[in-house]
Amino acid sequence: MKFSADQQHFEAPSFSPIKTRRGTAPRGVFDPDPRPADWNVLDDSLADNQRWSTWPDLEKLMRGPAPYPDFVIEDAGAIDTDLGVLKTGKEADVFLVERATESRSAILAAKRYRSSDQRLFHRSSAYTEGRSVRRSRDARAIKGGSTYGRAVEAARWADAEWTYLRMAREFGIPVPYPVQISGTEIMMEFIEDPDNPGVAAPRLQATHPGPAKLQNYWEQVVEAMAAFARMGFAHGDLSPYNVLAAGDRLVVIDLPQLVDLAGNLQAADLLARDCRNMCAWFTSRGLEVDGGALLGELLAAAW
Numbered sequence: 001m002k003f004s005a006d007q008q009h010f011e012a013p014s015f016s017p018i019k020t021r022r023g024t025a026p027r028g029v030f031d032p033d034p035r036p037a038d039w040n041v042l043d044d045s046l047a048d049n050q051r052w053s054t055w056p057d058l059e060k061l062m063r064g065p066a067p068y069p070d071f072v073i074e075d076a077g078a079i080d081t082d083l084g085v086l087k088t089g090k091e092a093d094v095f096l097v098e099r100a101t102e103s104r105s106a107i108l109a110a111k112r113y114r115s116s117d118q119r120l121f122h123r124s125s126a127y128t129e130g131r132s133v134r135r136s137r138d139a140r141a142i143k144g145g146s147t148y149g150r151a152v153e154a155a156r157w158a159d160a161e162w163t164y165l166r167m168a169r170e171f172g173i174p175v176p177y178p179v180q181i182s183g184t185e186i187m188m189e190f191i192e193d194p195d196n197p198g199v200a201a202p203r204l205q206a207t208h209p210g211p212a213k214l215q216n217y218w219e220q221v222v223e224a225m226a227a228f229a230r231m232g233f234a235h236g237d238l239s240p241y242n243v244l245a246a247g248d249r250l251v252v253i254d255l256p257q258l259v260d261l262a263g264n265l266q267a268a269d270l271l272a273r274d275c276r277n278m279c280a281w282f283t284s285r286g287l288e289v290d291g292g293a294l295l296g297e298l299l300a301a302a303w
């Protein structure tokens with residue numbers, strides 16, 4: 001069936017009373033919906049780095065696939081608090097966000113795509129070949145490079161990553177659980193290093209696993225790439241920098257450029273590059289693997 005960190009440390013905040021429209025809620029007192037009627041405008045009861053959770057107002061397809069993991073907080077009175085930047089990129093930055101109620105809290109990663117005038121890199125058209133733009137006005141604006149077109153283009157990348165995260169998750173591929181999308185912000189599971197609480201899982205590039213773990217990592221990479229292929233896609237930008245090593249588990253990140261193997265004429269070349277990138281790293285760590293054999297295996301899985 002086919003479907004068309006830098007490692008940084010943060011201190012998990014100690015739990016503090018939640019601010020509500022009536023002030024600070026005492027411990028043990030739950031306000032079923034503390035949001036004021038005009039909660040979406042500036043609220044003096046919240047700090048500069050806080051906002052009311054947008055979860056209650058999102059449509060079903062703007063939320064992650066069910067069943068929701070235990071860390072997903074659905075309460076209407078939850079408050080999101082920015083804790084700082086986890087990773088910066090050319091197109092988007094990833095922030096740490098605490099979503100909390102009076103009785104629960106969870107740490108999430110919020111990927112926020114930059115506005116068109118702040119982006120340092122524009123995705124190659126090689127990735128988008130075969131993708132369609134529904135509205136002709138949007139297609140013309142993107143082609144013309146107008147301010148509106150650049151805004152549409154930025155939103156398209158956020159929407160694409162959201163769609164592919166949901167698809168990959170439902171297909172059993174190890175990616176961060178996508179919690180929600182709102183505008184050009186995607187909130188997702190924070191992948192933590194299980195051996196270092198409060199520390200983001202390192203990128204695969206930064207690790208030096210022993211022989212047994214290296215072999216296990218290779219098997220996980222091959223299975224993830226094969227699952228993408230069975231789904232009808234190549235990652236398109238896969239490298240040890242876009243894979244997180246959370247203990248014994250690998251997690252693939254950065255999915256907006258997923259390439260349609262049937263609809264993109266450059267897909268085979270991009271898939272071959274993914275194979276070369278991953279095989280070069282494993283070979284450098286002492287595991288001899290064959291990029292050509294991997295490519296053949298993935299193409300067979302796709303068709």
